[in-house]
Amino acid sequence: MRTNLVVANWKMHGHKKEVTQLLNALKNGINTSATKDSKMVICPPSLFLGQVQKELAETGIAIGTQNAHPQNEGAFTGEVGFAMLREFSCSYAIIGHSERREIFAETDKFIAEKFAAAQVQSVIPILCIGETQAQRESGLTESTVLGQLQAVISEVGIEAFANAVIAYEPIWAIGTGLTASPEQAQEVHAAIRSFLAKLDQNIAENISILYGGSVKANNAEALFYQSDIDGALVGGASLDAEEFLTIYAAA
Numbered sequence: 001m002r003t004n005l006v007v008a009n010w011k012m013h014g015h016k017k018e019v020t021q022l023l024n025a026l027k028n029g030i031n032t033s034a035t036k037d038s039k040m041v042i043c044p045p046s047l048f049l050g051q052v053q054k055e056l057a058e059t060g061i062a063i064g065t066q067n068a069h070p071q072n073e074g075a076f077t078g079e080v081g082f083a084m085l086r087e088f089s090c091s092y093a094i095i096g097h098s099e100r101r102e103i104f105a106e107t108d109k110f111i112a113e114k115f116a117a118a119q120v121q122s123v124i125p126i127l128c129i130g131e132t133q134a135q136r137e138s139g140l141t142e143s144t145v146l147g148q149l150q151a152v153i154s155e156v157g158i159e160a161f162a163n164a165v166i167a168y169e170p171i172w173a174i175g176t177g178l179t180a181s182p183e184q185a186q187e188v189h190a191a192i193r194s195f196l197a198k199l200d201q202n203i204a205e206n207i208s209i210l211y212g213g214s215v216k217a218n219n220a221e222a223l224f225y226q227s228d229i230d231g232a233l234v235g236g237a238s239l240d241a242e243e244f245l246t247i248y249a250a251a
């Protein structure tokens with residue numbers, strides 16, 4: 001069965017006091033929300049994981065990491081591994097976000113290594129795939145997105161997707177205020193699902209495919225109404241409790 005997920009990617013934002021305020025608002029909001037069928041996942045900067053773990057204990061709100069190194073330990077200055085993250089109750093990991101692909105030059109191969117390493121530690125990878133504006137305008141949306149997906153499948157095998165999440169995030173829509181229309185997003189989500197169905201029908205039917213790219217309180221419902229959209233990966237709007245709770249309620 002597909003799970004509806006609403007995932008907060010705080011990116012490199014927040015300070016201790018703000019984190020507590022935001023989490024308190026989410027905990028209060030989620031208690032009074034009628035929506036219990038969807039899962040909320042918070043991915044803070046790693047530095048705040050101890051605080052978030054304490055403050056979210058027994059709330060049912062899951063914790064994720066924005067990044068990790070594929071090795072569990074070693075001479076990798078500045079990095080953290082999935083085994084460490086498990087100690088902070090991380091159960092999800094954003095993998096292959098376009099900011100990591102572009103700014104930190106992460107390759108498909110490295111992304112696939114992280115995907116596999118996350119699963120070894122029972123962390124569910126949320127694999128991000130998406131096209132640039134130029135690729136969309138050249139009619140390369142599907143080939144780009146499916147190519148990124150195939151690159152990981154070639155390394156880890158289709159079976160690994162039985163316990164994974166995919167996030168379709170058009171790069172031109174991330175942090176820009178431009179959102180794919182519900183129809184544009186649905187078209188790509190359906191293409192992803194039918195690509196997977198050719199490899200494994202069961203996985204295709206059961207995997208959650210999230211949409212990400214300027215999801216806000218005022219566009220979430222129309223996106224979630226689409227049959228192949230199973231939730232959202234939310235950047236900017238996840239830093240505002242009211243906005244984020246409205247998106248969560250829409251899921």
Ligand code: PEP
Binds near residue numbers: 174233234236237
């Ligand atoms: C993201 O960072 O994954 C994202 C979708 O950001 P935003 O919601 O701000 O576009």
